[in-house]
Amino acid sequence: MASKDTEPVRTRIAPSPTGEPHIGNMYVALVDWAFARQRGGQFIVRIEDTDRSRLLEGAEEMFLESLRWLGLDYDEGPDVVGPVGPYRQSERTDIYREHAERLIESGHAYRCFCTPERLKEIRDERQKSGEATGYDRRCRAIDPDEVKRRMEAGEPHTVRLAVPLEGETQFTDGLRGPIVIENQRIDDQVLLKSDGYPTYHLANVVDDHLMGVTHVIRAEEWITSTPKHVLLYEAFGWEPPRFYHLPLIRNPDRSKLSKRKNPTNVLWYREQGYLAEAVVNFLGMLGHSMPDGREVFTLDEFREAFSWERVTTTGPIFDMEKFEWL
Incomplete structure (x- = not known):
């Protein structure tokens, strides 16, 4: 190799x-x-x-x-x-939905039925208390039978990444060296929106892999998103590319x-x-x-x-x- x-x-x-x-x-x-x-x-x-x-x-x-x-x-x-x-x-949405289903089947993602109103309440409450404004993972514990029932009823939902509750995620930035973050600080990111379109995170990782990208070179504003991307690569069993974040x-x-x-x-x-x-x-x-x-x-x-x-x-x-x- x-x-x-x-x-x-x-x-x-x-x-x-x-x-x-x-x-x-x-x-x-x-x-x-x-x-x-x-x-x-x-x-x-x-x-x-x-x-x-x-x-x-x-x-x-x-x-x-x-x-x-x-x-x-x-x-x-x-x-x-x-x-x-x-x-x-926009012409690859079926590809993203297929990969989101793969993540759900493997236990690396889950369906979230929380309404925009509830998510806003969580955000507001956490901001008042000075906590990080991430999702509280309520839907992560829903019984599979309930998930099936709510889906059959046509209830709107998103698909979220099931971030490991313990441990840490690390990657090496080609300009900055090793970067490590505790998993408890990573939000259960939405991967697929309720309209069926992917978020940046899912589409980005799936496309970079399927398109054979070897080096991801982008602006430093994406450094904080990279641990989520690394977790996605691991969930799919793919080798991640090299990352370089320009100032x-x-x-x-x-x-x-x-x-x-x-x-x-x-x-x-x-x-x-x-x-x-x-x-x-x-x-x-x-x-x-x-x-x-x-x-x-x-x-x-x-x-x-x-x-x-x-x-x-x-x-x-x-x-x-x-x-x-x-």
Whole structure:
């Protein structure tokens, strides 16, 4: 068996088409692309469009157009036929439901009949007492016969992950090293919503496995979700990929990058006459340094020089003055 350092590499960028293509997503996409291309691997695009209430018409095409403009070619995606499609999660709902049933049958998930009103009461009570606002696991103890009766009656329900009540879950972040969390601190996450659509957590893990993703490279905001994902990999009996969580881009005042303080729509820069090469150059300097210290380089030069050892875990600053200099 090939080691993880020599195996074929498959990375992915998985945007939700709920807004304009964000500069932060392109920063992550650039790293995904560079690492895959440097290792002779594949870079794929998956559209995570299961949150139907927040979809923005045209957002998917704007994201793909941003990738094309920056030169980040992809091997598979919603408009590039590949062997593990479809590449829109809204077209894969049967796959997620099937896997949710597998988890229930193996005892790693359960059906939850709690109403939104009851969940709000739990949340409010726990907030008042200063407790963590997770679910109280009430439905985890329901008798199987009662579950069957309530399902036959058509009672709305979700499917939740049955997190082990003891022990701990750990994983290694490629930038930060080992991360360990006690299982009692992990919420019984909803995996399948009452409308039959999956949450990010179930769809993400199932798709990354079925699509052969070897390295999950994403923003650091997903670190706290990764223990849940590791538990899902274990529940399915799958080997997890390697995880790398990139620091969030910050405004000069260290606040999270937002369009109120800096233009965050990638295509805005094209409309204003900026060259794609300049945008790539700027993104390539965010959190990564070239071995010879230079600040002007091409996309191919960034790909050749990319190294995890030169990626910082400190949030890079979005400096428009430096951008203008480029």
